[in-house]
Amino acid sequence: MKITVFTPTYNRAYILSNLYHSLQRQTYFDFEWLIVDDGSTDNTHDVVEQWQKEKNFFPIHYYKQENGGKCRAINHALDLAHGELFFTVDSDDYLTDDALEKIAKWEKELPKSNRYCGVAGNLGISPTKTSNTIFPGEYYEGTLFDRYKNVDGERAIVFYTEVHRKFKYPEFPGEKFMTEAVVYNRIAAAGYKIRFYNDIIWIYKYMEDGLTKSGSSVFINNPRGFGLWLQERARFQNYSTLKRTKMYYTFTCDLSSRYKCKLIAESIGAPVPLIRLMSIIHAGRRVFKNTREKNNV
Structure with a gap:
């Protein structure tokens, strides 16, 4: 399988359908949807179970863990993923219809080198509007350290699964949050490059119950x-x-x-x-x- 779309979720049954329906609209079909439920107390399980019974062209895999935070969910998902590429998409957001098709195209165009960790698309508040900088040309190539200087805003980062597995999140007893920048910085420090594309593939909205808020x-x-x-x-x-x-x-x-x-x-x-x-x-x-x-x- 080419792409694992991974979604960590906690009590998001009321909005998770936006992402689900955007996956149903994808123009690219070689992917799985992997969901790790971080101890939800709402009806997330029932909602996903119903979707699994529907006739979708992609498999939906659902796992539930004790509440331990997003980074533990990512570590768990990396052990479960079948895709060559690993794409974490938050449960309150959704994808443009051609998002996965673009990701597959971008990855195919990468030089055949083991020094690339993946590709990244743009985030927008709509399919045509973003507050992030638009680079000259089709993409900007650098490392994830460039998030501190040449690449502003959040980006839709897609890793090679095997690369990400080498850089899992440290886990501390009693703690449930760690910024994803810890892993991003370690990947950059190891010398891996990435291409940032201008195309908006991820539509976001900051929710009142989200980590950003x-x-x-x-x-x-x-x-x-x-x-x-x-x-x-x-x-x-x-x-x-x-x-x-x-x-x-x-x-x-x-x-x-x-x-x-x-x-x-x-x-x-x-x-x-x-x-x-x-x-x-x-x-x-x-x-x-x-x-x-x-x-x-």
């Missing part, structure tokens, strides 16, 4: 995953001592009201005495700010 809270609630992403990004981008110190301090400020200095230090990869000092400085600045505000009232 959760903002910084999902990072703060998962300090080890948060810290791992920051310290690896600092290493891959060769942060200066000053910039790294500022990162330690910001991280400490964000987490000091909820976690002990030892855990903060372990999460960000910094010496415990340094984090203790930064915590003291942060607390002192807060006291000074509060005192000044009271005196100005």
